[in-house]
Amino acid sequence: MRWDDIDKQVCSVARALSVVGERWTMLIIRDAFLGTRRFDQFQSNLGVTRHRLSERLTKLVEHGVLVKVPYQDRPVRYEYRLTRKGLGLYPVLMSLARWGDDWMDKDQGAPLEYVHQTCGNKTHPVLACSECVEPLKPEAVTPQ
Amino acid sequence: MRWDDIDKQVCSVARALSVVGERWTMLIIRDAFLGTRRFDQFQSNLGVTRHRLSERLTKLVEHGVLVKVPYQDRPVRYEYRLTRKGLGLYPVLMSLARWGDDWMDKDQGAPLEYVHQTCGNKTHPVLACSECVEPLKPEAVTPQ
DNA sequence: CATATTAATTCCCAAATGGAACCTTCATAC
DNA sequence: GTATGAAGGTTCCATTTGGGAATTAATATG
Incomplete structure (x- = not known):
């Protein structure tokens, strides 16, 4: 079985891991709990590549664990914050x-x-x- | 930074994840808590490939999360059980x-x-x- | 001897990852 | 108006890891 299919298992642990079980993800969450909000902060704290970070953040946003909140206009910049679902971790x-x-x-x-x-x-x-x-x-x- | 180096971070979460943060590992642990002990049982419950399973079990044994206990001689067969460290999860x-x-x-x-x-x-x-x-x-x- | 059982290991191809460079949008300085 | 810089990404490519199926090893049973 592919790892990507584990969310189909009838098991809450498997379904939880399908969102937060990938490399780096829980470390991103840890940093979020410690107050990190911005892309570059995450990147330098974690040492993960920008590519991977971007991918993981996008997935966490898609699953409602993080939200992108604009913190300035021109240029629009977003920061990532834990949602209630994220806080639940x-x-x-x-x-x-x-x-x-x-x-x-x-x-x-x-x-x-x-x-x-x-x-x-x-x-x-x-x-x-x-x-x-x-x-x-x-x-x-x-x-x- | 490579994922393999996260255990060097001064962070308990990172060090914990260096052992249990890989794909399948927590699902193996879940099954162990539900009573699974043998290679083939893990394999058919999880649907992970034998290769991957073998690799993960070995790592968990190396880190003292599981122990191999012989349950028969000739041929010697081992089963995997949670240690105190494993139960701590x-x-x-x-x-x-x-x-x-x-x-x-x-x-x-x-x-x-x-x-x-x-x-x-x-x-x-x-x-x-x-x-x-x-x-x-x-x-x-x-x-x- | 042939087959079954259990626990792995090998091989080969596909997918994920790491590293570095590049791109975009704007602000500010010269 | 050109250059520089900051923030947040994307692109590209070589390397690593993962998935699937077949194979091996040790022994018991028929």
Whole structure:
């Protein structure tokens, strides 16, 4: 099966990956969450080629993860911003970051720390049950 | 910059993606969480080519996400199981699934439902603060 | 001995990627 | 009005990666 056809699978993970599962895409999203908005900023932050970046941004816009918003006229220039759909990727991003911190920490410590403004503490993300607020662990969850 | 060099970035997301950010890899992990263990099972579930599958499994084993465990002698056959490191990807997987359910739901409803054995309810994953147990939202988290 | 099972590997062609140069629209400076 | 520069792309081409089918390897079974 071609990778391009995975969005036809009856699986939310596969369908999610058909949008954000390509090389560079999640790094673009990461940068977007950290405030990057413009083409050249993305390009120099990521080191991805302009061609690839252009392609990925276009796809993310097509899928409604980013929107192009004009920030000046003459010449018209657009910047890319996360939509609600894009903001919805926050848990994915934070979970990835957390896993990277926990398991891929090659001698250089956690690159970023996070402060939760709501409680004022240094925080890390925990996956919790929507109903009982206890942490969700794979053994305790039955998919049906 | 080459994709292969992203693990050199000082970013946990980039380092995580250097292991699980390639095509098919997260789908292999998904299947592993659902109980798939053997080469041919992965192959027929995913529809990935044997070549690609072999390559990805090898990489996951090298990075300690999966282990090869012999399940018979003569001929020795191995199956692939999630390690603790691999199990650590649960939040990433569940967050992806949740996002797919919420935003990529092409007319066919949520493919899987999840029951939390701890509380007995149908559940979905929520990203919570490790300190105050409130949901973590991007606006309320300051990276430093 | 022939066939089946499971896990790979090889080969060949198609598709995706990386790198660098080029293009377009306008503003500003000379 | 020509030159320079900034922002956001596109084009071109060589290299890398991926897909598909056939093949190999180790052994059990008939």
